Amino acid sequence: MSLSVSVSDDIDNIERWPEAALRSWQAERLTEVVERARDRVPFYRSLWSRAGLGNITCDSIDDVRQFPIINKQDLINAGSEWVPGSHARVGFSTRGTSGEPLVVWLSAEEEDVYIVPTIRGFRWAGFENGQTALLMSPVWHRLAACESHAVVRMGGRCAFFWGSLGLQYAGEFLSTLRTTRPDFLTTTAPFILALVKYGEENRLPLHDLFRSVRAVVAVGLPLTPRTREYIRDRLGVGDVFERGGTQEGAAIDECRFHSFGHVHEDVCYLEVLDSSGHPVAPGQRGRLVVTKLTPTGSVFVRYDTGDIAAFASEPCRCGCTFRRLKIFGRPESSVEVSGRMITAYDVRLCVENDPVLVGRNVLLIRPEKRSSGTLSIAIEGVEHDTVAVQNRLCEKLGVDEARVVWLGSLRVAWGFRQVIDGREVGLGS
Amino acid sequence: MPGRDANLFFDVPGATLRFSSSDLEQWAEHLAWCYGVLGLRSGCTLAVQDFGNSPLSFLGSAMLMPGLERGVAEHLRGRFICLDASAERVTLTPALLTQVTVDALVVRADVMGLLDAELAKKARGREQMQKMPQIVVALGLDDPSPHGDSRSLHYLLNEPAKMLMAPQCPSCGVFHLRGGFYDSDGPTIHNLRYDCEPFEVSGAEILIRGFCGSEDLGLRFCAAEGDSKSL
Numbered sequence: 001m002s003l004s005v006s007v008s009d010d011i012d013n014i015e016r017w018p019e020a021a022l023r024s025w026q027a028e029r030l031t032e033v034v035e036r037a038r039d040r041v042p043f044y045r046s047l048w049s050r051a052g053l054g055n056i057t058c059d060s061i062d063d064v065r066q067f068p069i070i071n072k073q074d075l076i077n078a079g080s081e082w083v084p085g086s087h088a089r090v091g092f093s094t095r096g097t098s099g100e101p102l103v104v105w106l107s108a109e110e111e112d113v114y115i116v117p118t119i120r121g122f123r124w125a126g127f128e129n130g131q132t133a134l135l136m137s138p139v140w141h142r143l144a145a146c147e148s149h150a151v152v153r154m155g156g157r158c159a160f161f162w163g164s165l166g167l168q169y170a171g172e173f174l175s176t177l178r179t180t181r182p183d184f185l186t187t188t189a190p191f192i193l194a195l196v197k198y199g200e201e202n203r204l205p206l207h208d209l210f211r212s213v214r215a216v217v218a219v220g221l222p223l224t225p226r227t228r229e230y231i232r233d234r235l236g237v238g239d240v241f242e243r244g245g246t247q248e249g250a251a252i253d254e255c256r257f258h259s260f261g262h263v264h265e266d267v268c269y270l271e272v273l274d275s276s277g278h279p280v281a282p283g284q285r286g287r288l289v290v291t292k293l294t295p296t297g298s299v300f301v302r303y304d305t306g307d308i309a310a311f312a313s314e315p316c317r318c319g320c321t322f323r324r325l326k327i328f329g330r331p332e333s334s335v336e337v338s339g340r341m342i343t344a345y346d347v348r349l350c351v352e353n354d355p356v357l358v359g360r361n362v363l364l365i366r367p368e369k370r371s372s373g374t375l376s377i378a379i380e381g382v383e384h385d386t387v388a389v390q391n392r393l394c395e396k397l398g399v400d401e402a403r404v405v406w407l408g409s410l411r412v413a414w415g416f417r418q419v420i421d422g423r424e425v426g427l428g429s
Numbered sequence: 430m431p432g433r434d435a436n437l438f439f440d441v442p443g444a445t446l447r448f449s450s451s452d453l454e455q456w457a458e459h460l461a462w463c464y465g466v467l468g469l470r471s472g473c474t475l476a477v478q479d480f481g482n483s484p485l486s487f488l489g490s491a492m493l494m495p496g497l498e499r500g501v502a503e504h505l506r507g508r509f510i511c512l513d514a515s516a517e518r519v520t521l522t523p524a525l526l527t528q529v530t531v532d533a534l535v536v537r538a539d540v541m542g543l544l545d546a547e548l549a550k551k552a553r554g555r556e557q558m559q560k561m562p563q564i565v566v567a568l569g570l571d572d573p574s575p576h577g578d579s580r581s582l583h584y585l586l587n588e589p590a591k592m593l594m595a596p597q598c599p600s601c602g603v604f605h606l607r608g609g610f611y612d613s614d615g616p617t618i619h620n621l622r623y624d625c626e627p628f629e630v631s632g633a634e635i636l637i638r639g640f641c642g643s644e645d646l647g648l649r650f651c652a653a654e655g656d657s658k659s660l
Contacts, residue, residue: 076528083529086472089502090490091510093518093525101521103510103529111492137481138493139511144481145493152436152450152495159438160482164515176440 014266015120015320022321026061026269029293034058034067036295043075043082044301061269064291064302069277071304072102088297092142094247104247106142110297111149114251117264118143118150121253122184124262124318125215125241129155131183134176136165136219143219143245147186156184165191167413170198174209181212186243189221189231190414196234196359197414207236214238217253219245221414222328222345226352228258230359244327246307248300249292252325260312260324268292270325271302272309282311285341288327306330308343333418335364337375337399344418347377350392356384361412364419365405373400378425380407437494439482442569444590444625446484450496455622457488457497459594459610461504464533466596466605467565467583469505473532476510476562478522478540484594485535485567485587486511507532519543523551531562535585538572570630586648592623595648601641608644618646 014022034056037044048054051068058064072094075082088105095101127133133151135158136144148158161176163169165188173195177185199206216237223231228240244252244261249268252261263270272286273279280286288307292300308331312324329343336342344364352358357379365376375393383406393402405425412420435447469475479486487493489509490500502509510529512518514537522544526534536544567587584597586604593611595604612619613635617627636647 079528086506086508089508090492091476091508091529093510093512093521095517096521096524100524100528103525105508106492108492137486137513139477139479139481139486139489139513145511148437148493149495157436157438158495160440160487162440162442162482163480164513164518166515166517172440179440179445180438 011266015262015322017321019321022265023061026265026293027058027063030058030061030064030269030291033291033293033295033299033301037299037301040085041082041299043078044299046081064269064271065279067302069273069289069302069304071306072099075102075303076100082298084296084298090145092139092145092247102247104142105298106145107296110294111142111146113294114142114267115146115149115153117251117253117267118146119154120264121217121241121243121251122147122150122154124253124255125184125217126239126256127151127154127156127184127215131214132157132159132180133184133186134159134161134180134182135186136188140165141219141245142247143243143251144186151184167191167194167198170195174199174204177209177213183212183214184217185213185215185237186217186219189218189223189227189242192216192218192231192235193221193227193359193361193414196231200234206234210235210237215241217241217243219243222326222343224345224348224352225258226355226358227348234359244325246290246305248290248298248303248305249294250288250290250305252327255316255318255320257317259316260310260326262316262320262322263325265322267294270309270323272311272325280310283313285310285328288325308334308341329418333364335367335375335419337367337397338373340398342375342397342399346397347375347393350396351377351379351389353392354385354388357389361414362418363412365422365425366419368422374403375399375401376403376405376422378405378407378412378420380412382406382408439487439589441482441589446482446589446592446623450494453488453494453497454499456484456592456594457491457500458504459607459622460484460488461501462607463585463594463596464501464505466598467533467585468563468599469507469533471506473505474508474510474530475501475505475533475535476512476522476525476529476531477535478512478519478544479514479535479537479567479587481511481513483537483567483587483589484592485585514540516540516543520547523548526562530560532560533565533583534562535565535567538566538568541566591618591625591628592620593618593628598641601647603636603641603647603649605641605643606635606646606648608638608646611646613646 088107090106091103093101135147138145151158159180162172223242232240241254251264254261269291271289288305288309290303307327309327328345334343348362361380363378390402434449437448439446490502491497565583570588586595597604616629619627634649640647
């Protein structure tokens with residue numbers, strides 16, 4: 001008891017609390033969330049009542065497992081029964097990569113809570129008082145909206161470039177980079193990879209342009225170790241950090257050891273579950289389920305994000321006790337071959353085993369039949385050692401057969417979509 | 430003095446906007462005033478399809494900019510939906526309008542055509558919309574007429590480099606340059622609240638204060654026939 005009280009007084013240091021104290025604190029937050037949802041969100045009241053959970057209490061964070069898992073379609077169908085009150089003033093849209101987008105609402109109170117982990121993540125990535133950060137647009141994502149608040153609270157300056165995160169705005173981005181000389185940069189991984197290519201094709205002095213940048217923080221695509229090195233070396237920046245998160249409240253940042261990212265367990269409780277809804281062991285992949293630990297804004301209790309993720313098996317050397325998790329992809333960035341779900345991340349790991357192929361865009365080609373044992377992929381650029389690539393794919397991913405299509409001069413932009421139809425690259429009927 | 434001790438820098442076409450957090454307050458209030466002229470009322474839900482660097486976006490709420498005590502949403506006691514103006518995000522808007530009742534959708538003029546096409550493509554989505562929002566087209570000074578249909582659209586001048594935000598009055602049809610924010614010297618317009626070069630607006634006539642019963646200046650476009658800004 002005394003341990004719990006003493007650590008709870010030290011909330012600023014929650015990332016180093018012993019696990020028992022952290023879980024106990026999370027259970028208290030979960031209780032608040034559940035009570036609020038039951039009182040104010042008809043969707044949950046009705047759902048839980050039907051499930052016989054009308055008056056359930058949460059004595060432990062494990063009690064979260066009693067609640068039914070929900071998904072995006074449930075919330076779309078719920079309509080106004082799920083939308084929070086007017087205290088949640090700002091709405092963001094999900095990207096709609098898995099079908100319809102969903103409007104998720106953020107309240108000022110909730111944002112204030114989420115700025116804390118943003119500051120923590122930026123601190124891990126080396127941001128310091130007095131520095132300038134070139135940031136993603138605050139309207140892009142709820143996590144991006146927290147970024148400028150975090151930078152200013154840390155005593156920094158914020159710069160924003162004109163346009164959006166597409167290659168057509170590369171010129172605007174580089175212009176702002178040139179004039180603001182930021183120390184710190186947040187962006188999406190597809191955008192920064194596209195920018196490297198754009199810079200090389202146009203023979204831009206990327207090292208000079210990025211000379212001031214000590215850290216790049218990238219979201220939106222799981223980075224392989226070699227992709228991280230590629231970005232770092234081609235741009236000549238100090239380090240590259242992966243940031244993860246979902247509009248539904250998951251928040252993840254890497255520390256300097258760059259293994260899996262640390263889940264900010266003061267704002268969300270994440271589960272990785274198998275297809276039956278049971279937790280999988282650390283190291284094993286499953287579906288990511290999010291419970292947001294703040295009771296305001298859009299409430300998410302056991303929301304299946306559709307992401308494929310795994311917890312790390314070992315604690316981190318940095319001393320942070322928050323669990324570590326990697327999001328590998330989503331069903332729409334994966335294909336099922338020989339009964340296995342293979343993500344674009346897995347394929348890039350194999351392809352990049354050959355240094356010549358690092359940094360090339362790799363896309364999965366959707367199998368024509370569900371039962372296919374053949375993994376087909378498309379790799380940007382000219383052919384290089386096809387047999388070796390195919391052998392590696394078979395060996396490391398356990399598929400019967402692998403086929404590689406080289407895209408040659410065909411341009412395929414880096415993006416969030418990583419699975420294409422074979423007809424898009426001249427395959428199939 | 431605007432821009433002193435600036436810690437927020439926004440690159441926009443033709444300029445870099447520099448603000449300290451406290452500078453933004455008056456502009457958020459002004460933008461809320463613009464929406465009031467356009468007919469938006471307290472408690473409304475406003476969606477803005479624009480880039481994050483546009484004042485129409487970053488002034489949307491205190492939650493989007495550090496130090497901003499009250500953004501547009503707080504002034505209007507309403508809600509603000511962030512819709513980036515990239516093509517991929519524009520395609521999502523019709524589906525979003527089936528989920529949320531939006532009172533006004535503010536759209537950059539250069540993506541209005543794409544949005545129109547998406548709305549037409551998703552006719553089913555239109556049927557599911559509880560209420561078609563009032564559409565406000567955000568026009569830059571150099572924007573041509575975004576399209577030639579005869580629907581009842583509302584217009585808001587938005588020239589970020591000059592911090593010019595001026596609504597087209599539904600009563601008189603003239604763009605109101607709010608008194609205390611803008612002044613004129615012959616054909617030259619001065620921004621009284623942001624340190625930028627005075628500018629002229631080609632093809633427009635400036636109306637002196639007192640028109641439409643207001644203390645504002647007026648900007649009446651006399652440009653080519655069919656131009657959305659002309660009457």
